[in-house]
Amino acid sequence: MPSTMDTSIQIEGVTKRFGSFAAVDNVSASIARGEVFSLLGPSGCGKTTLLRMIAGFEQPDEGRILLDGEDITDLPPNRRKVNTIFQNYALFPHMTVRDNIGYGLKVAGRAGAEIRSEVDRMLDLIQMGDHAGKKPSQISGGQKQRVAIARALINKPRVLLLDEPLAALDLKLRQRMLIELDNIHDEVGITFLYVTHDQGEAMSLSDTIAVMNKGKIEQTGRPEQIYEAPRSSFVAAFIGDTNFFEGKVTAVLDDEYSRMTIEDLGEVLVFNDKRIQVGSPVHLSLRPEKFRISRESPPENGRTNRLEGVVEDIVYLGSHTRYWVNVKDYRIAVTQQHGRFLLDEKPVAWNDRVFVWWHADDGFMLEQYREDDEELLTSPGE
Amino acid sequence: MADRTSERKQEWLISAPSMVWLTVLFLAPTLLVFAISFRPSTPFGGVGEGWTLQTIRELANPNYPAIIWRTVWLSLATTVICLGLAVPCAYFMARARARWKPVLLMLVIIPFWTNFLIRIFAWKVLLHPEGLVKKLLLAVGLVEPRDILMYNENAVLLVLVYSYLSFAILPIYAAAEKFDFSLLEAAMDLGATRLRAFLQVFLPGISRGLITAALVVFIPALGSYVIPDLMGGPSGEMIGNKIAQRVFVDRNLPHASALAAVLTLAVVVPMVAVIFLQRQKKPARAKEAGG
Numbered sequence: 001m002p003s004t005m006d007t008s009i010q011i012e013g014v015t016k017r018f019g020s021f022a023a024v025d026n027v028s029a030s031i032a033r034g035e036v037f038s039l040l041g042p043s044g045c046g047k048t049t050l051l052r053m054i055a056g057f058e059q060p061d062e063g064r065i066l067l068d069g070e071d072i073t074d075l076p077p078n079r080r081k082v083n084t085i086f087q088n089y090a091l092f093p094h095m096t097v098r099d100n101i102g103y104g105l106k107v108a109g110r111a112g113a114e115i116r117s118e119v120d121r122m123l124d125l126i127q128m129g130d131h132a133g134k135k136p137s138q139i140s141g142g143q144k145q146r147v148a149i150a151r152a153l154i155n156k157p158r159v160l161l162l163d164e165p166l167a168a169l170d171l172k173l174r175q176r177m178l179i180e181l182d183n184i185h186d187e188v189g190i191t192f193l194y195v196t197h198d199q200g201e202a203m204s205l206s207d208t209i210a211v212m213n214k215g216k217i218e219q220t221g222r223p224e225q226i227y228e229a230p231r232s233s234f235v236a237a238f239i240g241d242t243n244f245f246e247g248k249v250t251a252v253l254d255d256e257y258s259r260m261t262i263e264d265l266g267e268v269l270v271f272n273d274k275r276i277q278v279g280s281p282v283h284l285s286l287r288p289e290k291f292r293i294s295r296e297s298p299p300e301n302g303r304t305n306r307l308e309g310v311v312e313d314i315v316y317l318g319s320h321t322r323y324w325v326n327v328k329d330y331r332i333a334v335t336q337q338h339g340r341f342l343l344d345e346k347p348v349a350w351n352d353r354v355f356v357w358w359h360a361d362d363g364f365m366l367e368q369y370r371e372d373d374e375e376l377l378t379s380p381g382e
Numbered sequence: 383m384a385d386r387t388s389e390r391k392q393e394w395l396i397s398a399p400s401m402v403w404l405t406v407l408f409l410a411p412t413l414l415v416f417a418i419s420f421r422p423s424t425p426f427g428g429v430g431e432g433w434t435l436q437t438i439r440e441l442a443n444p445n446y447p448a449i450i451w452r453t454v455w456l457s458l459a460t461t462v463i464c465l466g467l468a469v470p471c472a473y474f475m476a477r478a479r480a481r482w483k484p485v486l487l488m489l490v491i492i493p494f495w496t497n498f499l500i501r502i503f504a505w506k507v508l509l510h511p512e513g514l515v516k517k518l519l520l521a522v523g524l525v526e527p528r529d530i531l532m533y534n535e536n537a538v539l540l541v542l543v544y545s546y547l548s549f550a551i552l553p554i555y556a557a558a559e560k561f562d563f564s565l566l567e568a569a570m571d572l573g574a575t576r577l578r579a580f581l582q583v584f585l586p587g588i589s590r591g592l593i594t595a596a597l598v599v600f601i602p603a604l605g606s607y608v609i610p611d612l613m614g615g616p617s618g619e620m621i622g623n624k625i626a627q628r629v630f631v632d633r634n635l636p637h638a639s640a641l642a643a644v645l646t647l648a649v650v651v652p653m654v655a656v657i658f659l660q661r662q663k664k665p666a667r668a669k670e671a672g673g
Binding site for chain 2: 055056057076077078082083084086088090091092093094103104107108151152155
């Protein structure tokens with residue numbers, strides 16, 4: 001655990017119950033100073049409740065929350081050095097953009113001239129100088145978003161809490177605002193706690209992602225750790241898409257590789273950095289884009305596994321194509337960038353007999369598997 | 383632009399029937415009342431021929447200023463108290479859980495199921511020297527046995543507030559129901575105390591409801607007749623009672639009309655002023671938007 005000096009927010013065994021339902025269930029986490037930390041999870045996973053407890057809008061039933069080493073669990077929201085960007089921006093509709101941005105300073109009792117110059121500085125930062133006199137109803141969604149950011153940042157909070165800040169924007173604007181948020185973070189350098197259900201947002205913005213499910217944090221790590229090395233079936237299925245295979249370890253070859261048998265499919269080579277033993281049941285997660293697909297037999301190199309099947313369905317998705325390949329009783333999702341990658345330049349078609357193959361390093365053994373999580377996977381016809 | 387004008391035409395067509403209705407049954411009678419104020423009265427209670435300013439001069443009756451003052455302050459006090467009670471009620475109704483809201487709304491509306499007069503008579507029973515309220519207050523020691531709870535201004539004010547409270551709650555509740563309560567969290571997040579957030583964010587947020595409620599209470603309170611008649615006695619008379627006296631006792635229709643005209647003006651002038659002020663705000667906003 002990092003020392004208090006570089007920990008911005010420390011969450012210690014926090015639980016929040018609504019009736020008998022534990023929205024947040026004994027969660028502990030440590031957020032480093034200056035990083036973008038994302039809470040990522042489906043709706044109802046408790047991520048917003050956790051953010052609201054840090055903001056002070058909800059009281060935890062158990063546990064403590066520390067800000068820069070100081071216990072803030074019992075402080076009301078107006079006495080915490082954190083500020084929030086709300087999902088619907090929550091700009092005051094009866095105030096102008098200028099008054100909205102300056103509200104925090106006005107409440108703090110700062111002098112009028114000082115407020116004016118600070119607001120001007122923020123208006124510059126968000127490039128909204130021309131709109132200072134407008135009411136929130138007269139500006140666009142993206143502009144409201146920027147005003148909300150300025151209104152929070154002007155108070156120089158130690159942590160900025162962002163509650164699904166881009167959810168109300170359309171795709172293009174969302175991508176632009178994401179870059180803007182990143183730039184603003186670089187400029188102000190304070191800790192961002194970012195709550196979202198959108199893995200793309202979390203991936204592109206975060207230094208650290210905590211994946212939440214049913215009130216608990218399932219895994220915390222850098223974006224590429226979360227994606228490439230998911231610990232549980234939930235993380236594997238919620239972030240991106242994947243295929244699950246159930247099997248048994250037949251041999252541990254060395255520190256890195258094992259062999260496992262998958263029922264009906266035979267033996268495959270798997271990468272293995274976990275201490276597993278021969279005979280233990282394991283679940284393998286294989287992401288669709290890790291597969292290659294071809295009509296010809298793939299080249300052998302001792303590290304690849306291959307299966308033979310029939311193309312059941314092809315879904316064109318623009319930037320890539322999704323193939324559903326039936327291998328015995330399995331239906332495997334395979335993603336390729338486009339259909340003309342084969343040597344004979346003829347795209348794979350329905351009912352083609354094909355090989356699918358993958359490098360042993362690209363399969364990942366899960367530490368935790370729950371049957372329910374299969375429902376998170378895409379399946380054809382959906 | 384063509385669409386605009388055809389839209390306008392449609393608006394006029396749709397509102398024509400109600401315009402005609404209001405003109406014939408509301409505007410015309412009101413203008414008649416104004417006209418009759420300038421007619422002489424006849425000894426048998428009729429309206430004479432010709433025009434005269436006699437009635438207007440009679441309004442300088444030394445009794446009137448006191449009664450008009452009482453009417454205005456009772457109405458203002460009713461409005462302020464009703465709003466003061468309605469705002470917290472509406473706040474809690476709007477924040478109540480979804481399944482409780484219809485129940486609470488029902489509780490506000492239920493009194494309307496009983497006739498207005500019966501409810502006022504019920505107050506007479508309660509405030510009666512042998513009534514429940516008097517006995518309770520005596521038991522607690524808040525009143526002396528000789529104190530009279532009825533037939534004074536305070537009794538009128540109490541029943542006015544009671545009668546108009548629902549009318550104040552409903553428009554404020556309607557506004558509070560649409561209010562985005564995350565704004566209060568936003569204000570507190572920015573450092574405001576709960577009270578400050580309430581005053582600076584909630585009250586401005588429901589200002590439309592507050593204005594409607596104030597008008598809906600103040601205007602009928604000004605014209606109150608039954609409540610001061612039953613609860614007020616001679617020391618609690620309002621201008622409505624005087625108008626009734628002029629019609630039923632003095633049988634002087636021009637005089638009654640003149641008083642009614644004064645009352646109408648007292649209601650219409652502030653209302654027009656409010657509408658005018660709101661209109662003035664809007665173009666200012668439109669200009670900003672254009673820039």
